[in-house]
Amino acid sequence: MPYYSCTFVNDQGKYTKRTIFADSKEEVRHNYASADEKLLKVRKVFVHDTSNIRLFSRKISYFDFLLFNQKIITLLKAGVSFVAGLDIILRNLKKGTMKEVLTRVDTDIKNGIQISDAFASNQIPFQKIYSASLLAGERSGNLESILERFNIYLEKVATMRRKIISNLSYPAILFLVMFAMVFVILIYAIPKFASFYQDFDAELPEMTQFFISMGEFLQRNLHTIAAIILAVYFGIRLLEKLNPRIIIFDRLKLKIPFIGNIIVENAITVFSRTLAILVSGGIPVPEATQIAVGTFTNKYFASQVKDAPEKIREGNLLSDVLAEVDFMPGVLVEVIRVGESSGNLVDVLNENADSFENSIDAKVNSLISMIEPILIVVMGVVIAFMLVSVYLPIFSTVDVVR
Numbered sequence: 001m002p003y004y005s006c007t008f009v010n011d012q013g014k015y016t017k018r019t020i021f022a023d024s025k026e027e028v029r030h031n032y033a034s035a036d037e038k039l040l041k042v043r044k045v046f047v048h049d050t051s052n053i054r055l056f057s058r059k060i061s062y063f064d065f066l067l068f069n070q071k072i073i074t075l076l077k078a079g080v081s082f083v084a085g086l087d088i089i090l091r092n093l094k095k096g097t098m099k100e101v102l103t104r105v106d107t108d109i110k111n112g113i114q115i116s117d118a119f120a121s122n123q124i125p126f127q128k129i130y131s132a133s134l135l136a137g138e139r140s141g142n143l144e145s146i147l148e149r150f151n152i153y154l155e156k157v158a159t160m161r162r163k164i165i166s167n168l169s170y171p172a173i174l175f176l177v178m179f180a181m182v183f184v185i186l187i188y189a190i191p192k193f194a195s196f197y198q199d200f201d202a203e204l205p206e207m208t209q210f211f212i213s214m215g216e217f218l219q220r221n222l223h224t225i226a227a228i229i230l231a232v233y234f235g236i237r238l239l240e241k242l243n244p245r246i247i248i249f250d251r252l253k254l255k256i257p258f259i260g261n262i263i264v265e266n267a268i269t270v271f272s273r274t275l276a277i278l279v280s281g282g283i284p285v286p287e288a289t290q291i292a293v294g295t296f297t298n299k300y301f302a303s304q305v306k307d308a309p310e311k312i313r314e315g316n317l318l319s320d321v322l323a324e325v326d327f328m329p330g331v332l333v334e335v336i337r338v339g340e341s342s343g344n345l346v347d348v349l350n351e352n353a354d355s356f357e358n359s360i361d362a363k364v365n366s367l368i369s370m371i372e373p374i375l376i377v378v379m380g381v382v383i384a385f386m387l388v389s390v391y392l393p394i395f396s397t398v399d400v401v402r
Contacts (some may be wrong), residue, residue: 062158064098073151082143104122119134132281164360168368190215191219193212208389265359267298273353276345332352
């Protein structure tokens with residue numbers, strides 16, 4: 001949606017300039033011209049499209065956004081309005097992405113846009129969930145408590161994400177180090193030994209010949225192999241983009257042992273917490289489900305549940321709709337069914353999310369305790385095997401020299 005730079009003049013001849021967020025120039029002229037103020041000039045400034053901004057600008061961190069909400073909640077409790085609180089926070093913010101985004105939000109609100117709509121059109125963490133929470137708070141007049149619930153939600157989701165990344169980073173680094181060492185030995189070390197052995201009339205062991213052949217092959221064809229890998233990767237990505245029904249990489253992620261289960265359970269946890277916070281804020285289940293479906297970053301998951309909101313609007317129960325989805329755990333469907341029948345859906349969803357979080361913690365810890373020693377042993381064995389295969393012929397070469 002575009003921003004428009006507008007020039008107004010009042011009855012006293014005073015000129016003012018304002019930036020307005022609207023669909024078209026006609027909307028600006030219709031909504032902002034009045035008897036007391038005449039609209040003289042309208043000029044489009046830029047198109048505010050958050051999907052494009054994400055490619056080029058830094059994102060607001062979860063921590064910064066959490067801190068902003070804590071400050072705005074404190075000000076609301078002190079009796080300060082949301083708009084006044086936003087101004088206070090902006091005055092104390094240093095230059096950066098957070099200030100840029102909140103300045104746009106502040107401008108939109110002062111131009112007559114609803115608070116929830118102003119945040120919906122700007123790049124923030126969990127954009128749709130936050131704007132829906134604000135909308136629920138505006139409707140109910142209980143913005144403070146709904147923002148507190150959102151902060152708890154954001155903190156739990158961010159904590160779980162941080163735990164998974166930090167716990168899996170060490171094994172990932174070990175694997176990369178092992179791969180890099182093997183690559184360097186094959187590409188640089190082994191070919192040098194091969195040229196050294198050619199000067200002597202010594203018969204090389206089959207193991208040594210194998211690694212020398214592999215090293216020479218990689219050295220000759222490295223650029224071709226890299227080009228093929230990149231072509232296949234970007235080709236599949238392009239294919240997925242041209243035909244959304246084709247989902248390859250996100251399906252493959254789910255096939256990875258242990259990791260696939262963690263991906264599924266983490267997605268279910270975020271989905272459950274999102275539904276809980278929206279339904280507790282008074283958002284109807286179909287609309288809450290529509291927003292919660294948007295939390296699935298895995299395209300396969302999103303394709304499976306994309307029709308769920310419409311089916312609920314047609315009169316189907318949430319539990320019945322989710323029961324038709326392949327990856328939805330049966331226990332989740334059953335607890336939602338119990339929550340629907342007892343009228344206690346929010347508590348059931350939160351308890352289910354807590355249960356899955358505990359399961360993820362246990363699986364990640366188990367994976368780490370198992371994979372770290374295996375990677376270390378494999379790395380040591382592979383590198384030792386390669387070095388032995390290279391240095392073994394030295395003994396026979398010494399015999400030849402003698």
